[in-house]
Amino acid sequence: MKTLNVELTGGGYRVHIGAGVRGALSSLATAPHRGFPPADKPRITVITDKTVADLHLRAVLDILQSADDSSRPLVLTVDPGEASKTLEVAGSLYQALAQGGIERSDLIVTLGGGVVGDLGGFVAATWHRGIRFIQVPTTLEAAIDAAVGGKTALNLPAGKNLVGVFHQPAGVVIDTDFLNTLPQRDFVAGLAESVKHAAIDGETFLDWHEQQAQSILAREPAVLEELIAWNCRIKAAVVAQDEREHGLRAVLNYGHTVGHAIEHLLGYELRHGECVGLGMIVAGELSCRQAGLARASAGRINSLVARLGLPTRLPRRVDGAGIAATCRLDKKTRAGEVRFVLLEGIGRARPGCSVRETDLVDALAVIAPGR
Numbered sequence: 001m002k003t004l005n006v007e008l009t010g011g012g013y014r015v016h017i018g019a020g021v022r023g024a025l026s027s028l029a030t031a032p033h034r035g036f037p038p039a040d041k042p043r044i045t046v047i048t049d050k051t052v053a054d055l056h057l058r059a060v061l062d063i064l065q066s067a068d069d070s071s072r073p074l075v076l077t078v079d080p081g082e083a084s085k086t087l088e089v090a091g092s093l094y095q096a097l098a099q100g101g102i103e104r105s106d107l108i109v110t111l112g113g114g115v116v117g118d119l120g121g122f123v124a125a126t127w128h129r130g131i132r133f134i135q136v137p138t139t140l141e142a143a144i145d146a147a148v149g150g151k152t153a154l155n156l157p158a159g160k161n162l163v164g165v166f167h168q169p170a171g172v173v174i175d176t177d178f179l180n181t182l183p184q185r186d187f188v189a190g191l192a193e194s195v196k197h198a199a200i201d202g203e204t205f206l207d208w209h210e211q212q213a214q215s216i217l218a219r220e221p222a223v224l225e226e227l228i229a230w231n232c233r234i235k236a237a238v239v240a241q242d243e244r245e246h247g248l249r250a251v252l253n254y255g256h257t258v259g260h261a262i263e264h265l266l267g268y269e270l271r272h273g274e275c276v277g278l279g280m281i282v283a284g285e286l287s288c289r290q291a292g293l294a295r296a297s298a299g300r301i302n303s304l305v306a307r308l309g310l311p312t313r314l315p316r317r318v319d320g321a322g323i324a325a326t327c328r329l330d331k332k333t334r335a336g337e338v339r340f341v342l343l344e345g346i347g348r349a350r351p352g353c354s355v356r357e358t359d360l361v362d363a364l365a366v367i368a369p370g371r
């Protein structure tokens with residue numbers, strides 16, 4: 001079991017990682033948290049989705065019951081998937097909180113993947129102008145990326161994550177036992193964020209991935225715990241320096257400019273992480289061409305993406321100009337150019353790099369299908 005701190009100016013929080021660490025929930029649930037009214041026995045609301053509820057809710061309720069004021073935490077279950085990250089679903093959750101008489105000194109626990117974390121975190125951030133919440137991520141994507149950092153969000157028909165607020169959790173509990181039920185494709189998709197963290201952090205973590213690839217894919221418990229802890233440390237360090245994304249935090253978007261565009265243009269046929277893997281291959285190519293990244297370094301990242309079982313080519317043809325235009329809209333940059341995070345070397349990411357759309361279309365050839 002590993003515990004690490006996310007250090008923030010307004011008061012930090014702990015991240016507990018390991019098999020069986022769900023037990024940490026009972027003390028966290030009643031622990032005082034700076035900026036929030038004290039509550040020896042809060043009412044606890046668990047927000048989860050149907051799939052996760054069937055698999056893991058019982059185990060979490062068994063622990064939370066002793067910490068809840070009425071011994072019966074309120075459970076709010078949403079449909080699984082991105083379609084639940086909406087104002088409508090948030091509205092129905094507010095109604096249930098009102099009916100349950102949930103007050104400012106109470107607690108929300110989000111149990112699920114990034115969708116539940118973003119949605120439940122947003123509801124926690126806005127209910128009574130913000131109440132305490134604990135993240136219990138159950139996907140690898142959420143464990144190594146979404147759960148730490150305090151970004152919450154909802155989607156609008158006009159685009160993803162357009163409504164959101166920063167609201168840091170009071171704690172994060174990552175019980176690796178919960179990840180055992182994840183389908184392999186979802187597990188592998190989450191690994192893309194780990195490769196991203198290695199690319200922006202440095203050689204040591206990249207070397208580790210290369211050495212441990214086999215054990216990572218086999219989800220060996222000790223390796224999985226190490227993987228998650230390392231990722232959380234990297235994310236926590238970036239967030240500690242730039243909590244509200246004024247600058248540095250943008251490096252966490254490496255591979256995401258093209259990744260998001262592909263995700264959108266393929267109608268969410270690929271997983272987010274699969275698109276980020278493709279996005280990193282394109283960003284690597286651009287980094288070699290205009291930021292001085294060594295070809296061998298880009299090659300290492302690309303080989304790792306492939307070894308972990310992530311796609312390295314688009315599943316079907318997607319118009320390059322369309323991808324470039326979507327990137328431009330996403331980043332609201334001037335016509336004819338797009339802003340990218342590029343690598344000068346492994347561990348040396350530079351945000352805000354301007355890339356000409358024609359150069360981007362050219363670089364997209366590296367992920368063309370059937371090459």
Ligand SMILES: NC(=O)c1ccc[n+]([C@@H]2O[C@H](COP(=O)([O-])OP(=O)(O)OC[C@H]3O[C@@H](n4cnc5c(N)ncnc54)[C@H](O)[C@@H]3O)[C@@H](O)[C@H]2O)c1
Nearest residue numbers: 051080081113114115138139141142145146151178181182
């Ligand atoms: N806030 C942030 O900083 C941040 C960072 C990265 C991603 N995100 C957001 O996270 C979301 C993606 O997260 P995700 O990939 O976890 O998706 P998700 O929450 O939709 O989960 C994927 C699927 O896995 C199922 N699932 C969850 N845990 C399971 C388990 N243990 N066993 C079996 N099935 C399980 C879910 O029911 C769902 O169907 C996106 O909305 C993205 O915007 C946010």
Ligand SMILES: [Zn+2]
Nearest residue numbers: 145193272276
């Ligand atoms: Zn991502």
